[in-house]
Amino acid sequence: MTTVSARPGAPARYHPWVVFCCRRAARLVVSLFVVVTASFAMIRLIPGDPVRAALGVDAPPDLVAAERHELGLDRSLPEQYVQYLPRLAHGDLGVSLVTGEPVAELVRARLPATLLLAVLAFGCVLVVALPGGVLAAVWTRGGRRPRTELVFTATTSVLAGVPDFVLAAGLTAGLAVALRILPAAGDLGSRSYVLPVLALALAPTAVLLRIVRVETLKVLATDYVRAARAKRLPAVRFHVCHVAPNALTASLTFAGNLLPALIAGTVLVEKVFAWPGIGSAMAQSVVAQDYAVVEASVLVLGSSVLLVNFLVDLALALLDPRSVIRKT
Amino acid sequence: MGVITLVMLGSLVVLAVAGAVLWGQQAGRADPSAVLRAPTTGHPLGTDRLGRDLLARLLAATWPSLLPAVAATLLGAAAGITLGALTAVVDGRAARLLGALITLLLAFPALLVAMFLAALFGAGTGGAVCALAVACAPGFARITQTLAAQVAGTDFMAAARVLGLRRHRLLLRHVLPHIAEPLMLNTTVAAGSSLVALSGLSFLGLGTQPPSYDWGLLLSQGLDRVYTEPLPAVAPGIAIVYAAVAFQLLGEMLAGAAARQARPHPVDEPVAHPEPVAHLVRTDRPASVDHVLEVADLRVALPTADGVVRPVRGVTLALRRGEMVGLVGESGSGKSLTALAIADLLPDGARATWGRHRFLGTDTESLSGKERRRQLATGMAMVFQNPASAFNPSLRIGTQLTEAVRAHRGTPRAEAVEQALAQLRRVALPGGRRLLRSRPFQLSGGQRQRVAIASASMMRPGLIIADEPTTALDVTVQRQIMDLLRRIRRDDGTAILFISHDIALVADACDRVLVMYGGTIVESLPAPELAAGARHPYTRMLVASVPDLAAERDHPLHSIEGGPPDPSGAAPGCPFHDRCPHRLDRCAVESPVLSPLGPGHEVACWQPPAAAPSHGRRENEEAQK
Numbered sequence: 001m002t003t004v005s006a007r008p009g010a011p012a013r014y015h016p017w018v019v020f021c022c023r024r025a026a027r028l029v030v031s032l033f034v035v036v037t038a039s040f041a042m043i044r045l046i047p048g049d050p051v052r053a054a055l056g057v058d059a060p061p062d063l064v065a066a067e068r069h070e071l072g073l074d075r076s077l078p079e080q081y082v083q084y085l086p087r088l089a090h091g092d093l094g095v096s097l098v099t100g101e102p103v104a105e106l107v108r109a110r111l112p113a114t115l116l117l118a119v120l121a122f123g124c125v126l127v128v129a130l131p132g133g134v135l136a137a138v139w140t141r142g143g144r145r146p147r148t149e150l151v152f153t154a155t156t157s158v159l160a161g162v163p164d165f166v167l168a169a170g171l172t173a174g175l176a177v178a179l180r181i182l183p184a185a186g187d188l189g190s191r192s193y194v195l196p197v198l199a200l201a202l203a204p205t206a207v208l209l210r211i212v213r214v215e216t217l218k219v220l221a222t223d224y225v226r227a228a229r230a231k232r233l234p235a236v237r238f239h240v241c242h243v244a245p246n247a248l249t250a251s252l253t254f255a256g257n258l259l260p261a262l263i264a265g266t267v268l269v270e271k272v273f274a275w276p277g278i279g280s281a282m283a284q285s286v287v288a289q290d291y292a293v294v295e296a297s298v299l300v301l302g303s304s305v306l307l308v309n310f311l312v313d314l315a316l317a318l319l320d321p322r323s324v325i326r327k328t
Numbered sequence: 329m330g331v332i333t334l335v336m337l338g339s340l341v342v343l344a345v346a347g348a349v350l351w352g353q354q355a356g357r358a359d360p361s362a363v364l365r366a367p368t369t370g371h372p373l374g375t376d377r378l379g380r381d382l383l384a385r386l387l388a389a390t391w392p393s394l395l396p397a398v399a400a401t402l403l404g405a406a407a408g409i410t411l412g413a414l415t416a417v418v419d420g421r422a423a424r425l426l427g428a429l430i431t432l433l434l435a436f437p438a439l440l441v442a443m444f445l446a447a448l449f450g451a452g453t454g455g456a457v458c459a460l461a462v463a464c465a466p467g468f469a470r471i472t473q474t475l476a477a478q479v480a481g482t483d484f485m486a487a488a489r490v491l492g493l494r495r496h497r498l499l500l501r502h503v504l505p506h507i508a509e510p511l512m513l514n515t516t517v518a519a520g521s522s523l524v525a526l527s528g529l530s531f532l533g534l535g536t537q538p539p540s541y542d543w544g545l546l547l548s549q550g551l552d553r554v555y556t557e558p559l560p561a562v563a564p565g566i567a568i569v570y571a572a573v574a575f576q577l578l579g580e581m582l583a584g585a586a587a588r589q590a591r592p593h594p595v596d597e598p599v600a601h602p603e604p605v606a607h608l609v610r611t612d613r614p615a616s617v618d619h620v621l622e623v624a625d626l627r628v629a630l631p632t633a634d635g636v637v638r639p640v641r642g643v644t645l646a647l648r649r650g651e652m653v654g655l656v657g658e659s660g661s662g663k664s665l666t667a668l669a670i671a672d673l674l675p676d677g678a679r680a681t682w683g684r685h686r687f688l689g690t691d692t693e694s695l696s697g698k699e700r701r702r703q704l705a706t707g708m709a710m711v712f713q714n715p716a717s718a719f720n721p722s723l724r725i726g727t728q729l730t731e732a733v734r735a736h737r738g739t740p741r742a743e744a745v746e747q748a749l750a751q752l753r754r755v756a757l758p759g760g761r762r763l764l765r766s767r768p769f770q771l772s773g774g775q776r777q778r779v780a781i782a783s784a785s786m787m788r789p790g791l792i793i794a795d796e797p798t799t800a801l802d803v804t805v806q807r808q809i810m811d812l813l814r815r816i817r818r819d820d821g822t823a824i825l826f827i828s829h830d831i832a833l834v835a836d837a838c839d840r841v842l843v844m845y846g847g848t849i850v851e852s853l854p855a856p857e858l859a860a861g862a863r864h865p866y867t868r869m870l871v872a873s874v875p876d877l878a879a880e881r882d883h884p885l886h887s888i889e890g891g892p893p894d895p896s897g898a899a900p901g902c903p904f905h906d907r908c909p910h911r912l913d914r915c916a917v918e919s920p921v922l923s924p925l926g927p928g929h930e931v932a933c934w935q936p937p938a939a940a941p942s943h944g945r946r947e948n949e950e951a952q953k
Contacts, residue, residue, distance in 0.1 A: 031435050038444065047450050142676020157580055161572040163524040165531055166565035169551055173558030184555065223717035227780075230673055231732040232705035241731070245722040264437035268528050272551060286447060287533045298444050302436060309435055 020317060028310045035302035040084050042298065043291045044077065050291040054097035067097070071292075093296040098288050103296040106281060111300060114270065114277035118263045120193060121200035125262075126255060129205045133212020133251065134244055140213075141220050152213070159206035165268035168199035172272060184273070196273045200265055204258045211254045216247040249319055256312035260305040267301075333581050336574035343390040351384035366557055373563050376549060382560050385541060386567060393542040394571065396457045397523035403461035404522075405515050408468025409504075416476035416503050417495045430473060433466035442525055446534040453542075456535040460525055464518055471514055475507040513582045520575030527568050543567050620790045620823040621670065622646045625683030628665045628674065639665050640680075641847035644922065647791065650821040652814070654834030654855065656870070657844035663827045664713075666844070667793045670825075671710055672700070688790050705736045709784035713796040715776035719768035726764030729783050736787070751782035754819075755812050774805035778812065785816050792816070793825045798833070810837050832874050835859065840928070843867045846903030849922060852930040863925060863936035865908045902934070910937050 043050055051067050052059065068074050071094065072083060087094075093103035140149040176184035176195065183192045219225060220243060228242040267279035274280060282297035284290075359379035367374045373382035411430065415423045442456070442463040449455030479485060479502070488502050529535035530544030538545070543564045550561030628640035640662040647653050657663050669680040685692045688707050692700055712718040719728055729751070730744035739747070749760055755778040757763060768776060777797060784792050794813060798806040814837065817824050828834050834841055835858045843851040843864065851864040862868045902908070905915035914934050922932040 027432070027435075031432055034432065035436075042444065042448055045448055144676070153580070157576050158569075158573055161520060161524075161576040162569050163528065163572065165528055166524075166547065166568050169547060169554065169561045169565050172551075173554055173562050177555055177558050223712060223714060224720045226673055227710070227712055227718045228720060228728075230671060230708075230710045231735070232701045233731060233735050237731070237735065241723065241727075242720050246720065249722070260435075261437045261439070264440040267439070267443065268531060271532065282443075283532050286443075286451075291447070294447055298440070301440055305437060305440065306435055 017317075021314075024310055024313055028306055031306050032303060035299060035306065036085070036088065037081075039295045039299035039302070040081060042295050043071075044073065044080070046291060050289065051097060053289040054291070070095075071097075093299070094292045096285075096290055097292050098285075098290040103293055106293065107278060107296060107300050110276055110278045110281055111304075113275060114263070114266050114279055114301075115304065117193070117196055117200065117266055117270070117275065117277060118259065121197045121204075121262050122259050124197060124201040125205045125208055125258060128201075129208035129212055129255075130248060130251065133209045134216050134239065134247060136209065137213045137216030137220065137247070138239060138243075141217055152209075156206040156210050160203055160210070162203055163268075164199050164203060164265050165272055167202055168196070168269045168272035171195050171199055192273075196269050196275055199269050199272070200262055204262065208251065208255055208258065212247065212251045215250045216243060218250075219243050219247045222246075249316070252319065253316055256309075256316060259308050259312060263301060263305055263308065330581055333574065333577040336570065337578060340390065340394065340571055340574055343387060344394050345391070347387045347390040351388045354381055355384040355388040356380065364553070367559055373559055374557060376560070382546070382550075382563070386543070386546060386563055389542050389546060389564075390567075392453070392536065392540065393523065393527065393544070393567075396453055396536075396542075397526050398519055400457045400460040400526065401464065401515060401519040401522045403457070404464035405468050405511070405518065407461065408465035409472045409511060411465065412469035412472025413476050413499050413503050413507075415473045416480040417498050427473065430466055430469045434470055438463040438467065438521075439525060439528065442529060443532065443534060446529050451534050451537055453536045453540065456526055456529045460522055460529070463525075464522060467518070468511075468514065472507065472511065475510055476503050479503050479506045513579055516575055516582060517579040520572045520579070523575065524568060524572050618648050619686070620647050620649050620651075620688060621825075622684065622686040623670060623682060624685075626666060626669055626685070627681050628662070628669050628678055630665070630675075630678045639847050640669065643844070643847070643849055644683075645842055645849065645852075647823040647825060649790070649823055650817060651840065652817050652824045652826060652838045654838035654841045655825060655827045655844060656829060656831050656834050656841060658829060661844045662847040663829075663844050664795055667710075667795050667825065667827055671708060671793055672704060673710070702736065705732065706787050707790045709787060709789045709792050711777070711780050711784050711792060711794040711797045714800050715773050715780055716800070718780055719776060721768055723767075724764065725766055725768065725771070725779055726761075728768075729764065729779070729786060732783075733786055747786060748782070751786055752779070754785075754815075755779070755782045756808075757782070773801055774808070777801060777805070777809055781809070781812050781816065785820065785822070788820050789822060791823045791825065793827070795827045796829070797826075798830075799828070806833070813837075831858070831870050843870065848903065848919075848932065850904065850932045852922065852928075854928050857929065861929070863929075863931045864933050865910050865937060866904050868937070902932075910935065 049064070051071070051073065052064050055064060055067065065074075072080050075083075091104050093107060095102055096106070136148075136152050139145055140152065143149075172184050172195065175181050182194050184195075225242060228238060233242070266275075266277060267282055269275070270277045270279035271283040278297050278300060282294055282301075285293035285297070357380060359375065361379065362371070362375050363377055363379040365371055365375040365379070371381050371383065373386065376382055376385070411426065415426045415430075418426070438460075442459045445459030445462055446456045449458055485498075485502060488498055493501075526535055527542065527544030527547065530542050531548045533548070536542045536545050546564040547561060547568070550559075550564060554561045623646070624644045626640055626643040627638065630637050630639055639660070643662070643666050645653075645655075655663050655666070665674070665678070668674050669678075674680055688703065690703065695703060719725070726745065726748060729748040730739075730741070733739045733744050733747060734741065745761075745764065748764060752760065752763060757775060757778050759766075763771075763779075771779065780797075792813070797813070798809050801809065810833070813824055813826070816822055826834065826838055831841075835855050838855045841851075841853060841855050841858050842849050843862075843866065845866050851862065851867045853861060853863075853867075858867070859871060862871055901916040901918060902911075902920055905911045908915065912934055918934075920932045920934045922930045925931050925936065
């Protein structure tokens with residue numbers, strides 16, 4: 001009677017959690033496969049000869065041929081793919097076309113800096129937007145304080161429209177070059193994190209603030225909030241226990257989708273701040289036409305995004321167990 | 329807001345068209361004598377490596393920046409919308425496959441996909457546009473899929489399918505027109521993000537290639553010398569933000585226009601009494617110690633899209649300790665708003681006024697806000713109509729039962745749990761502590777309503793307002809719930825205001841019945857008299873409309889002709905006069921006041937027809953047989 005019953009009519013052979021985890025894992029595997037195949041295909045599908053492009057137009061033909069042989073580009077595509085997968089499994093990402101150094105080394109050295117930047121920015125987004133959005137909703141519900149609402153809407157829509165790399169350039173010009181408050185580039189201790197994190201986090205914060213506010217307004221209009229209001233609980237308890245959990249589970253789904261976008265967004269921001277991460281490596285390689293590094297960066301960033309997506313889904317399912325039953 | 333948006337968009341269009349014509353030549357003219365100049369009056373933004381004027385280049389770049397963004401958005405929207413709309417018209421299996429494909433594509437951030445494809449297609453404007461179109465298509469596909477699923481579930485789609493319409497016709501004629509508006513809104517917003525993404529690609533060196541230029545490339549070139557000269561980097565950034573914000577505002581404006589059609593106007597005017605009625609209401613009646621609740625001349629004004637409506641217009645009622653009073657009336661008669669006004673739970677924007685409001689022997693006017701909240705919290709409880717939505721889905725039942733006593737009485741947790749268990753036993757719910765640990769969605773509707781009643785009686789309040797507590801439940805559960813309410817009234821001496829549209833249920837369960845029509849109480853009488861002694865024409869028609877098992881099946885069911893009165897309450901006279909068979913000339917002009925007729929019987933009618941209606945007589949005859 002008071003136990004969780006499976007969806008009526010559905011075959012109750014497996015626990016919903018098992019079904020849920022299996023489905024998510026299957027989706028992860030399929031999408032990882034897509035990323036691996038795409039990164040494999042990239043260097044081979046690029047119009048023209050990437051090896052010649054990397055070595056320069058005037059490179060001697062036998063050097064180009066030797067390099068092609070070294071990379072295995074002179075064999076048939078299926079043959080190359082069969083070789084590619086086991087090498088990937090051993091963590092071999094090939095060598096840079098320009099410097100000849102192993103790409104895996106580069107990734108190992110630079111990925112932590114990128115992830116740290118993305119995670120810090122994500123943390124800032126959550127810390128500011130979740131309570132901020134709830135407060136904004138409580139202040140402006142039912143058409144109260146129309147001026148505050150106008151200011152909120154205008155500010156967040158302008159901030160949400162500011163692209164991270166433009167903001168990064170503006171922050172560099174303003175705070176680092178003109179005012180000399182903060183270091184402009186590179187990773188030189190904790191102070192140098194401020195500008196990149198700020199540039200990455202500001203626009204997603206504005207977006208999430210609006211989403212949290214809308215979700216909170218929805219919750220404030222529900223019957224169960226009216227029922228809770230009838231109990232005249234202290235304002236803090238009322239908002240923290242009755243309003244926030246329901247508003248935040250819906251908002252966290254959106255927030256979870258922001259983290260992958262933040263990881264991708266680091267590419268542009270890292271270029272501005274010369275941040276020693278994987279994104280700036282990718283940007284430099286694009287200019288140098290070093291497609292082996294671009295390929296590896298796409299692979300690494302894509303897989304990180306997928307992995308993060310998977311973890312976010314699991315975390316959301318733990319927070320809101322009903323979604324597991326609903327989605328499976 | 330609207331004006332600003334239009335000015336911003338207009339300036340962009342003018343710049344896009346005129347920019348290349350007016351400044352194109354100047355932007356391309358290299359001046360070897362003035363390379364990398366700082367901003368001067370001749371060159372407000374300075375010059376670049378070849379001595380070209382940066383302001384001219386910035387203005388001339390409007391067209392090459394905006395056009396690819398719009399093109400990429402339109403291409404992506406076309407592809408995505410087609411993919412998403414297909415899910416609505418193909419068969420189940422194909423639709424599921426398409427859905428899975430969209431989910432898979434959405435897992436990759438658009439920017440990363442665009443970078444990958446731009447590198448694949450070769451750096452250049454064409455490649456970047458194609459890459460971006462592909463990258464933004466899944467987002468469009470998902471939105472279209474969601475919107476189309478709503479359309480696919482509608483009756484007219486089912487009808488169209490039964491008629492055997494071909495798929496592409498179904499898509500073009502039935503699905504797309506119904507979702508066009510939100511899609512256009514989404515396209516506007518996406519154009520802004522495309523502009524940003526394209527600039528980002530150019531900034532990375534994957535988009536526009538020199539000697540062509542757009543804002544992204546100008547920003548990238550400016551950034552190389554940002555340490556010496558910030559302006560060449562900041563100016564293109566401002567241009568990108570300006571355009572992005574213009575698109576964003578356009579989206580907001582469209583969304584706002586769509587939402588405004590449904591949003592009500594707030595009550596601006598202080599709710600003044602429209603007609604002076606104070607002299608009609610007997611506020612001089614002595615306050616009775618025995619009364620739990622006394623309300624005189626309660627009025628509620630509610631703002632809507634069509635102006636202020638007044639759903640409650642001068643309700644006067646009183647409940648004695650331990651009395652169960654039924655409040656009946658048809659939908660829209662103002663019963664629920666009366667209850668919410670008494671409980672001070674009116675929706676945002678609604679305003680209540682009253683001539684007198686005494687609760688538990690204290691005048692509410694004399695209490696401070698805090699005292700009033702405390703009095704309402706401990707003295708009054710509510711049971712709502714829909715038990716499915718009356719509990720917070722994310723909190724355990726135990727928390728929701730005990731939090732009020734803990735907050736207002738300071739009861740320790742263990743003691744509060746014991747009290748809750750006692751209340752659950754009283755409402756005949758087995759399960760005890762296990763039930764307290766469960767969440768609302770694990771209970772059935774009947775169980776939830778029992779928990780709601782247990783929760784309402786936790787404080788042993790003086791008054792429980794039950795707003796249609798049985799309407800959402802089936803008949804056997806209805807009876808159990810009524811029994812529970814009666815028992816709580818008997819055990820605790822709690823007064824119960826029972827709101828319902830079911831006059832038979834009310835006559836059966838309550839001591840006294842208040843009949844509400846058009847925002848006023850038209851009759852108040854003891855429940856046993858309802859069947860035979862009702863005097864107001866509306867009450868009698870209501871009683872006559874109840875079918876009973878003895879009713880002859882050949883006779884048509886009684887119904888009340890006409891519709892409910894105008895909710896704005898502007899019309900003078902008795903609210904029932906145009907449906908009333910006994911109306912007088914006076915009824916259309918002057919509104920009758922609730923006046924005593926007999927012991928415990930009051931009616932608001934200028935000439936109440938004599939008692940003994942046909943329905944009651946027939947019941948008596950049945951009883952005699």
